[in-house]
Amino acid sequence: MSERPNIAYKVLTGEQMATLERDGRFDGAPVDRADGYIHLSTEAQLTETVDKHFAGQDDLHVVAVDLGSFGETLRWEESRGGQLFPHLYEPLLLETAVAFGPLSRAEDGTIRLPTTS
Template sequence: MSQVAYKILTADQWAAFRGAGAFDGAPIDLADGYIHLSTEDQWDETAQKHFVGQSDLILAEVRLGDLDDVRWEPSRGGQLFPHLYGVLPMAAVGVVMAFDVDAAGGVSVLRAAS
């Protein structure tokens, strides 16, 4: 399994994460009981499925080796997705990029996040 996964956040979620130094999860994460992560090959489909028409999204690289309770579980189409059962600490985040998803589901080019 990959040692890196990705978390998509809204700008507001990212600002709260940065301020707190940890992320408890988006509403869907809290409802499901774990933080949804995606692999490099999965994140764009996740963005197209859940973030259509949204701009100023954040793609945060997450170092899985820095986390305690990551489980690879089947989800969309039987693919294995990394799920974090716990809080995501800022210390586990590497590269952070911004992007948009247009109304048709097209993902914009990644750009440096502020």
């Protein structure tokens, strides 16, 4: 991967999003806790992540995270299809979110990115 993005995305259920907003932190979904890190996706990986891991689910939210907020607790590691994914080895803090909102799709089926208001 030549240049790594500054922003990555986390997909949360409505309940998980409420936890992040209420507590200011998210300690991970069951799969995150089992793997020992919070799974994030780049913009290019986001739609495939949603299609693979969240198919048929409603009330989903997308959180845009500033990767510059993390030091050595953020690692780029090989995963699906040999791609490098950002993995966060600490809780996701609300203060690192640059935008978030309900998950929606564009006409071509890709996930719309949350925007700051």
